[in-house]
Structures are given as C-alpha cells and as structure tokens.
Amino acid sequence: MWSKFKFRIRMLKPAQLIVLYYFIAISLSFILLRLPGVHQNEEYIPVIDSLFTAVSAVSVTGLTVISISEVYTTFGIVMIMLILQLGGIGIMSLGTFVWLLVGKKIGLRERQLIMIDHNQYNLSGVVKLIIDIIKILLLIEAVGALLLAVYFTQFYETFSEALLHGVFASVSATTNGGFDITGQSMLPYADDYFVQSITILLIILGAIGFPVLIELKQFLSNKDGAFRFSLFTKLTTITFGILLAVGTLMIFLMEFNNRFEGVSWHKALFYSLFQSTSTRSGGLVTLDVSSFTEPTQLVLSLLMFIGASPSSVGGGIRTTTLAIAVLFLIHFSKGNNQIQVFGREIHLIDVFRSYVVIILAALMSMASIITIMMLDSHDLMAVVFEVTSAFGTSGMSMGITPELSTPSKFIIMMLMFIGRVGLISFLFMIGGNNKKAKYHYPKERVIIG
C-alpha cells in the first residue's frame, strides 16, 4: 500500500501534484461552502460567489465578493477557517514535499535544512515533515487565538463569541488569509495596538517561510553553537525585513501630509506598519486603503506584487526572486556575472529562475489589468491594486472586487490560484540543470518563486 502510493506520487510531475492538490482543495471547499446551514437565512448566494470565496480562501488571499459576516453562519465561518488551514498548511507542506520529490538536484544542506534523512524518497520522512509543519502552524495559531480570545472578552458579551472572534482572527492572520468576520477587516482595532501587534506577529510568522521557522527552531535547540543559518534563510529574512521597513517608512512619509494629517505620530506609525505588513500577504487593514493617495497605492501594489517568502503562506514573485534580481543588477553592473553573498555564490539556475518568474509575473499581471479594464469600466489604479493583491495573495482591496463582472472574477480567481501555486510549481516543472557552468565558491541553492 505504501509502496504503491509512493510509486503513484513519484509518477506525478511535481507541478501536476500541486495543481491536483489545489484543484481538489477548491472543489472540496466549494462543496463545504454550499452545505445547508452555511448561509444565514437561507440567503441565495450565486454559485460564482461561492466559488470565488472558495478560491480566495484556499489560496489564503482574502479578496471577497460578499461580506463574510453578513452572509455566513457560525457554521459557515468554521468551514472558512477549515479551508484557510487547508490552503495555508497545504502550500507549506506541498512546497516542501515537492522540494523533496525533485531532491535529486538538491544538495546536502537543503536536505539537512528540512530535517529528513538522506533518502529523499523516504515517505515516512515526508509524513514526519508535514506533521511538523501542521504542529508548528497549529501551535502558533493556538497561542494567537488564546491571547486574542481572552483579550476580546472585554468587547463581547459571551466568552464563546470572544473565542470565535479570537480563533478566527488568529487563523486568518497566521494563514495570512486576510478574511474577517468583523465586516470591516481590522478597522475596529485601529486604536488597539495590542491586537495589532499580535496580528502583525502572526502574519509575519506565516509569511516568513516555513524553512526559516524550522531553522530557527534548530538554532534555538542547538546548544553547541555549530548551527549555521542557510543562505536561503538569510536572504529571505533580510529581504522580508527590508521590505517591511521600507514599506512602513514610505507609507508614513507619503501620507504624512495627506491621510495622516491630524493623526498622532504613533497611530500613523502603526497604520504604516500594519498596512506594510499586510502587503507581505496578510491582507488585513486598519484603514480604508482607498483613502490613501495614489502614489501610496502604487507603492502598496508594488509591495504586494513582490509578496512574501517562498514556502510560506504568501504569494507574489517572492522575496528571494526580488533579492536575486537586485543582487544580480548590482553584481552585473560591477562586471561580475556571479552573485556572491554571505560567503556563498548564488547558483546560475536561480538567476535564470528569478528572470523567468519576474517576466512571467509581469506579463500575466499586465494582461490581467488590460483585460479587466476592457471588461469592466473601473479606475486604472483600483484595477492595478486588485490584480497585484490577487497575484500577491494579499487580499487588500480598494473595493471593486464585489462589483466585477463574472469574466473579471475568473481572472482574479486565476491570479489568486497562480499567485498561490503557479510560479512555484511552474519553476519546479521547468528549468534544466546547468551542468556546464564551473564555479569557484561552494554553491548553495535558494528557493525562488
């Protein structure tokens, strides 16, 4: 039985596996969202809207065409939480799983990184890994839910209501789901720095990338000091941090005399920090992003397009893709085709991959923007924002998504789906090895896309 399953899995191309998983997950989620008792007052919800919600939840994006709090019952809300887990845990496990399946090309370090033995086809190792992922995610969610639920008791009459809101807020933040049951995202907590801080922390833990969490765990449990963080972890974490800081600073400065006029500096700072975190893929907001000026909205779009770390719950072109593009630009302008960073050399194949990801993502986003503009007469800024939000699986919105025509809804669904699985799986499917190149430094691979 094991060996047969193992054989079947090995016969599937990694990309097919991921697409298959998400296809099944979306179908299942769609069925869950059409169950009796899911909708309030037996309200009629069009099939396309349930499908949209299913795709949005499985891809942990958070763009919605209907208000969750107005449409769904508590049962329905629990279903959405389940789907968010399916999406969040799914991509983390699958991303790593696929990494193992194509393990022939992966070096010793990476296999150490994901803590399984040298036989990368060992299914029990994979199962152990996936259980590890689920454990870590559930632990983070549980701690977040507990903190928020206890804190929320001051706002809600019953503990069960506070618990529901606490659990949902924690799950939505950790999986970077971006959904809300307040009916207005995090706007009610715009002055509550405690709730915001917890949420920011949960979003970051989800978006920073699973390998980073694993290495952090290894580092903390390693007493003899011999542990070395991988190039991937260094690169993605530093890029993540820079993006977070630059985003915060830019929002703060660009809205200083606009949206933040008359707002205290600390509130403006929290507004900036929270929205900057959300572009990494969180998707929750503490204010209406339509109230920002257009240059700020463009910056947010750019940040969402970049997205989160690979092997995380986030989307976009991913931090490492950006990092390699920028590093390549710097090195190439100095007459050097080889990127050396942190005493390591970036593999040529990863430079190629970053190129392909960026070109593909840009073409896809532009084609989507132009097509949606042709189908629906919306403001260019709003369309750019919604498209980058979908591709980056951020889920922040300028509010036009519910008004989109059905073909445009399908384009947004496709973007959420590809933003979630497409470029990763695409990259694992493509990209031959580069046997001919010779290198001076020890080589080390990083994940891209």
Place this chain on the structure above:
Amino acid sequence: MWSKFKFRIRMLKPAQLIVLYYFIAISLSFILLRLPGVHQNEEYIPVIDSLFTAVSAVSVTGLTVISISEVYTTFGIVMIMLILQLGGIGIMSLGTFVWLLVGKKIGLRERQLIMIDHNQYNLSGVVKLIIDIIKILLLIEAVGALLLAVYFTQFYETFSEALLHGVFASVSATTNGGFDITGQSMLPYADDYFVQSITILLIILGAIGFPVLIELKQFLSNKDGAFRFSLFTKLTTITFGILLAVGTLMIFLMEFNNRFEGVSWHKALFYSLFQSTSTRSGGLVTLDVSSFTEPTQLVLSLLMFIGASPSSVGGGIRTTTLAIAVLFLIHFSKGNNQIQVFGREIHLIDVFRSYVVIILAALMSMASIITIMMLDSHDLMAVVFEVTSAFGTSGMSMGITPELSTPSKFIIMMLMFIGRVGLISFLFMIGGNNKKAKYHYPKERVIIG
C-alpha cells in the same frame, strides 16, 4: 594628431563617451534655441522650456512643453531640424562607434556586419562608417522630403512653405523626432493615406536599426547569393514586424466599437497602423490618443516601453531585449537554458544583459511614475503614458507634459536622456565576459538595450 585623438578616445570609457556626446549636444542645442531670432515676436520662453525642447530634440523624443509652430520662427524651426539630426545621427554613429571600441569581445561576424576591417581600433574605418551612416540617413531624408514637398504644394501657397513642411516632416519622421510644425501633429493628414504611408516608411527606416540597413544594402549589392543576414538583423527585424502587426491589430480590435465606431474600416486600419508605428518611436499621431479607451492606452504604453531596434533612432528596452526575454522564457520552460534560434545560440551574456535592462527599465519607470504622481496631481493613466513615451523616446502624449511641474519636467528629461543613451551605454560599461561557459552551437552576439 590622429594618434593623440585616438589615444584620448580609447582612454574614455564607452559610456562616458556617449554621455559626454549627449551632454555637449544638449548644451549646444540649448544655446541654439536661445539664439536671437529663434522665437516669434521676441516672446519670452522660460529657460526650463528651452532646455526641455533641447533634450527632447537631441533625444529625438518629441515630447514638448510648448507648441513649436506657435513659438518658433522659420529660423528656429531650422535649428530644431539641425538638433534632430544631431540626435538621430549621433546615436547611430556613437552606438556603432562604441561597438567598435569594445571590439575586443566582438567576433568576426559583427565586424563584417559593420563593414570595417579587422583592426577595430582603426579610426579611418570608424570615420568611414560614420560618413556611411550620415549618407544613408540624409539620402532617406532627402527622398522623403522631396516626395512630401512636391505633394504639399497643393496645400500651401508658396513652394518654399511646402518645402519647409516637406523637409521638416521628413526629418521629423526619419529621425523619429516626433516634432511637428503643423501645431497638431499629423492630424491634418488623417485622411491622407499618401502622406501617412511615406511617414510610416520613413519612421520604420529610422527605427529598424542601422545595422539592418547596412546589411540590406550589402544584400542588395551582393550578386553571388553568398550573403547571410546576421542573427541580430533577423531577430530585431522579425520582432519589429511582430510588434508592428500586433500593435496595429490590437488597436484596431480594441477601438473597433469605441473610438473607431462609425469610422470606415480602411481609415480605422490606417489609424491603427500609424499609431502602432509611432509607438516603435515615431511619436507622430493622426488622432488624439486621449480619445482612445484606457486599455488601448495601456497597450500603447507597453509598446512604447519596448521601443525600437538597438542602434536605431528609437528608445525603450529595444526589440532584441524583448525577443531574448520571450525566447528565454520559452526555452527555459522546456528545460533548456540555452536559447537556440535561427541555427544559432544566443550568448549567455546577452541573456544577462536583457535581464538587467528589463529590471532597470521597470524600476526606473515605476519610480518615475510614483514620483510624478506625488509631485503633480495627474491621472495615473496619463502619467504612465507620458513616462513610457519619454523612456521609449516615442513622444506620443496624452497632453499633460506642458502642465507638469519643473521637477516632473526634469524627470521626463532624465527619462528621455536615459531612454536615448542610458541603457545602451550602461550595458557597454558593465557586464563582464562569461569565459566559463561552454557551448555546443557556434556563438553569435546580438545587441541589447
């Protein structure tokens, strides 16, 4: 004297040489445009506007902050024509010249391509080449001017007036200058398919790339049939043709039920063809592009961003950069890192260059768009259009350029300058050789950026 000059030139980095040339050309042009008798009625023109016109003319872009026909005298118009020549011939000569200076890395084919002997430091060869370029351009312009001037006699009272209009139209088209002295670009000839056809032809001859013209000349004068077009010529010409056709088709289809409603099919087709040609870098228009729908304006922006062939009078990322990006995408998705096309293999360094050019161009354009949006409160679509028009040195306009603030005008000037010289010179300055890679196919270089 020769040897001293030769030594000095060799000491300059190619990029410095190009920047130096354009700095001198702009300074000179600025002085020409401040000469007494240049302006009508001694009208006061702000210094910044003269500088803008100088930069726009030297970079043969054609964006203007003042109406040429309303501000300049015949003497001033002749000055502008001179400056257009300075810009158009300058970049063609310099682009090729620099190619020779870095000739150590250039193979036999390329040197044959530019028809000089094997000693690439031979200055008399360079001078001969530049004279060749000037001859070819002047010949094309003269033929165009003659045809147009004779035809224009039916519209103007005196022959000298018809001649002025004919010569200016021919120079503006061939150098892809995009300037007009009609006061309304080519709108008066919206129904005149003869003038449009001549103009389209002149624009294409200027934008197709000088090496292509040289090879075509070689091909036509070669009787024994042994001539083979270079990879560069094949790649750039085919890309140019595809862009022209796709642009025409998209404008036609996207405006079919919009701007072209009630317009005859042949007029709609000419509108589409003419505007598509103009995005390659011509810059002249037969209609107000503001009357197009936003999706079409986005397509035009994208086409302008791509621009014309390298070593031509056009700007943008250039046809070959796009071609290599797309070819790399296709080959890489098939698991092949090496691009094989027309029985040749694209050199790895050119793939790297195309990557750097695209990333740099995209970053620069986005930063410009965001900054101009912050400085001036203009419509996003119009800013995107104006920025891509400047970078692609197309010069088509949605009309906001004259209203821009001084800092924004400087950004547009910088874009025109970089679009003209920046990425070419940048690429010749940077980019080490890639000695380590081994290839199976005979290698052949193409120009990028």
